[in-house]
Amino acid sequence: MINLNSSITLPCGAVLTNRLAKAPMTERMSNAAYEPIPAHEHLYRIWSETGSGLLITGNVMIDKDHMESAGNVFFGDEAMIPKLKAWTAAGTVNGNHLWAQISHSGRQTNRFVNPNPKAPSQVQLNKLLLFGKPVAMTHHDIEKVIVGFRRAAKIAKASGFTGIQIHAAHGYLLSQFLSPLTNRRTDEWGGSLENRSRLLLEIVKECREEVGNTFPISVKLNSSDFQRGGFTESDSLEVVKKLSDAGIDLLEVSGGTYEKVAFFLGKDEKTQKESTKKREAYFLDFAKQVREISTVPLMITGGFRSYDFCNEVLASGECDLIGMGRPFIGNCDRIADFMNGKVSYLENPPIRTGFKAFEDAAEAGYYARQLINIAEGRGLKANLNPIACSMFIVTHEFKKAREKKNR
Template sequence: MTLASPLTLPCGAVLPNRLSKAAMTEGLADPQGLPTPELTRLYKIWADGGAGMLLSGNIQIDADHLERPGNVIIDRELNEDERAKFREWTAAGTSNSNHLWAQISHAGRQCFKIVNPHPKAPSAVKVGIPGGQFGEPVALEGHEIEQIIAGFVRAVRTCKEVGFTGVQIHGAHGYLISQFLSPRTNIREDEWGGSLENRARLLLDIIRQSRKAVGSHFPISVKLNSADFQKGGFAFEDSVTVVGWLEELGVDLIEVSGGTYEQPRLLGIEGMEPAENPSVKASTAVREAYFVDFAKAMKEACKMPLMVTGGFRTRAAMEQALESGAADLIGLGRPLCADPDGPKLLLNGEESLHRYEDELSLFPPILSFLGKIKALRGAAAFAVQFWYYGQIYALGRTGKANKDLSVFAAWRQTEATHKDWLKQRRG
């Protein structure tokens, strides 16, 4: 098996190779949450880059619960003019005979205060990050949970109708579905909380109803935490059980990830708590692919294809993951922000992708001490995200990356863009 090998999914759909652009937040929707020419240009560039499948960034089902200003939103039935904008986007994103899947999400309590000071969540448990960026969440009523399920199903159906070739339900990284799954953030005592079966009910109902809405031949995938990496949170053994339930419901692909805003293991930050699974090797913390060992252990419990994202940079590591059976699809994120042709290069024999975050090289030399002080590593890793936001903005707006952009300039650009977007949206 090589990176160029096709992948046939349980539903019968075929991905032309084993590389996927992972979901990354774009922030390029218009103030109504609709696709823009910039978003269309961005995905045409990524389609030309050679990946067999592209995953969109968060498409939100509720305009009051955005992951950030600039998210695409499907929170109602779209009219024909709005659908035309989506079709322009999906046509560009599938222009290289590749797949384009929509990542569908609801931020829940991980919604910034500037968007919603009182977001809905399974329980009134506030995000445990200092700085006051997140508001006080309000526990959802039972009828509101049913409305959220209907919102996910509507978005799934709409995405199929406007030209996406598959969908991914975002159940990881501390967003709403992940919040329901975790006993740290779901302390409900009704049918939506308590046992794992109850905590997984939201996700399972979304999948069950979505499958009914789009039929058996349309790919439905789920992004799921291998673990939250927090004491008392969603543990690896819970994840394996949920994967088994999802397989029974006909899910075609699981993307294995991990962490939340409070424990951002998805960023590869050192110093995170170890996983609660003794069968996972200690090498996970230091090896190139963060979640490979979790996926390999998960493979022992399920037969459906697994996608692994996080840390891959060399072709050798990617092929090893495929050949060992730990992964069926390799997700690439940050490298494709500045080098969107990365998949094509790998398929043509390139040995590795550039890693811009090495040694915090994106910061001025005078701040090199950031990488040496353990307490500051997390803050530095979050700050570097803005540089990648800046590259996505540049690709969408100009067609080219801006590798000379500084982290601080990217942060200012992002803040200004967010404020302008919210100002226009609120009129």
């Protein structure tokens, strides 16, 4: 019977030693040259030693002008490969896989990095006044994105990463192209779903040509945007079919954007299906639909917390890998025992300020601070103030952006 400790062979032939994956979480720690620092090595060594079969990095970016965070690592210069090798060596000490999540933030580039980022169309993101009005991409801009993803895949492989994940979820650039709310183009890159998915599929094709047939390529895809008029579940299922035909090795399902942060807070109690409330994971209902149309290995991230439920889902075939994010911060020292069944539940209480407008920022800031604390050797800090956490992302981004501009 398949369980957390069962191995899995991906379509490309790569073998993951077990079914637990550390899901991508942005690290926000690069130096002024956009390079990884010793804290990356320390953090990923800790995560490797948990025993998880797969670690996926947070966003590594293909364009310095379109960073998800001013603290992202930039995969655009092969001269960085030696420093990246130190990161990958630390992150694979336990024989696990370590994949680089490759991304471009598009309109979700904050003002400190770029006040007028490029995006599919001129549709501004209104969130805490952090994002400027985007400029619609030209054909040349789109071609540069394709080249950038291919270059990043090349750098990842040469640096010792054992796979890549192409980020097409959570409202970043490829997700923006997929959604009719943010993609209002009338050329071959917009309009029909075939056109809106063209960029993602072209990038998958180019990356496969670059890394070969035995190197894992994953895609992170939204089940939907959870916004009226946006990328729907039926759209997503059609894209899944296209990705299956394109020969990807793993599909990670998530959902939401910065405007509807279902992927972070996880549960909207007013709109969440009753069947999902009774179960831990947020996207299992959608996963069942994916199973009907695709045989690509499937990873579900969001909400898993109990050992028994993880094994139940794996044994039933509802998904192939269990993705966890915040437990690798708040319960990092318990993951190994969780894998062995000695710890039955990983508790991550929500962070609340009492003010609805600040809740998602407080939770994001809390886990961002704790991740950096662990990476820098300080460990978890008890009793972080939720209000202070709600301001952390803004102040941290301003500081990191200023470091790079003053370099």
